[in-house]
Amino acid sequence: WQWSFPGGTPSSSSQEDPVVVYPEPGTYDVSLTVTDAFGTSSQSYTDFIHYTDSVSLITNTSNFAQDFENSNFPPTAWELESPSFSWLSTIVDFGIDCLPTTTTYVDHYWIQYPGEEAYLISNKISLENGVSAQNWLTYDYAYSGYASGYDDGLRIDISTDCGSTWDSIYGAIGPDLQTAPYESNAWVPTCGSWASDSINLSTWGLNGDTIMVRFVAINDYGNHFYLDNININGDNILAIEENNSNFNIAIYPNPTKGIFSIRTDAKDMRVEIYSTLGRLVSEENIIGGLQHIDLNGQPKGIYFIKLKSGTKIEQRKLIIQ
Template sequence: NATWNWSFPGGNPSTSNLEDPIIVYNQAGTYNVSLTVTDQFGTSSQTLSNFIKYDDTTSAITSSTDYKQDFESIIFPPNAWQTPNSSFSWQSIIVDSGSNCLPNKVTYVDHYHISQRGDEAFLISNKVKLGNGPSAINYLTYDYSYSGFSSAHDDGFRIDISNDCGHSWDSIYGAFGADLATTSYQSSVWFPTCDSWQTDTINLSSLGYNNDTIMLRFVAINDYGNQFYLDNININGDNIVTNKNIENYSLWLYPNPSNGIFSVVSNYHNLDYEIYDLMGKSIKKGKLNENEKTINLKKENPGVYLAVFKISHTTITKKFTIY
């Protein structure tokens, strides 16, 4: 068996013994990579200069600056977006009737001609820095159009979010078949009509994403049905406070996940908090001080919750899981 010794100057981690490591670069730039492989035939080393080029394409959300992706560029996927290899993929197409009832370039998935049922195709956004503030609201909107083939072919659509540069993903939306369709079944290749487009909105702040740097992953789940079209992906912010007006507070909630007992570590001593379930129902509120830095939720059911901490004029939201 071979052994692998990687060196990634400037990366995190900077070394690895894995065959296919995942490395994160926090600063834009060009980086060298070195690899030494040892097996029963000996040792071989190679250094590739300027092998990794990282352009930081993070988009920042403010009260006056939104993020917009309309797929009108001649390049697909758009700059800094990704379409990882799979048995099928997202593509661009010009349709006669976009969401504005005019010809538009959109992205779509050709489920009609893809027979690999259950396979998924990813469309991954560039990084977006969400806005912050005590009453900040960051929300995602997008337009979509879909006609199924029949009730026996339930194509699906899911949206995932990551706040760790794509190392892990959480699902924030999903629908299949009739729950996804915007018009009636069509037994031939289908193209959107003016009245078949719908707009969906997802409040990212209510899910615990404020001031995070996120990536979005749009997932097409194939069931050999009919075409799915997507356009006008926007992230908007209301009541955003610029970073220079936000005091520098640090707060950690651990362990996460937990059996219901959580400790809070913060550089601020007096914390008001309120716990919500994902339906927005308040289930507990209280105050933490120097002598009391734990939250007991052992009576609550397993699941995902949000903890909202109020510190001076700042609100910090943390998502956590009880198992």
């Protein structure tokens, strides 16, 4: 065996299965010459090595967002792993905002590999640190199921060592995952059939870590599962008035196209949304921890959300694109 790895370290090797390190992302050529009792054979491979490495930094002013609208799938620096089936990209007529959207999905309806898993793995994400930092993972999903006993599942794993090991932070199967009634035909989302969920990554002790998120589709020959608008939001607190708050808030997706959700652990919360000119554009009460808000009628731009619970007040920034 005689390998040649231009740009790599080592740049050549006589091992059968060499390990090569490249200094930066890019595409690299490889050539191999093999000699045995029957002679010598050489082969060159152009752009054989594809090295991508992207780290998204989460701060109090920047978020990680993946809406799958780009034509590339998987998205740049994301990975797909599965021996039998995979996550795919598709356009549906109705997304979380009841408008057409590009989403990723798993075609469980036509796949019969019960118990097998397909992985969709994010690029690296550097989470905000600090005592008061709150890093939330939020996402939209839609799933109908096929019938009782055909229980597809979703699991979310986190890695802090570049994918060498994974820890599960969420899991649901069958009825616990459904957002719509059972459907015996191949199902596509309808207006109102999506749901949103959020996970506080800070409670898992991940503040300050560089993580990768793995979305695991578990097949049970059920029906299509859709996933969209994956966000990781940092603290995003612009100002704190009166007493420091002791409730957790997630606002997603942010930026938004107009419809977004607010999730909180406060039992009762007043929400006021203001334009940059100080005009009150919306008022809501959140009871039970989750509220969907529609600002489709408002111009694109920056808005401020004032959140009140008892004597506690917070202010957050919202961007409408």
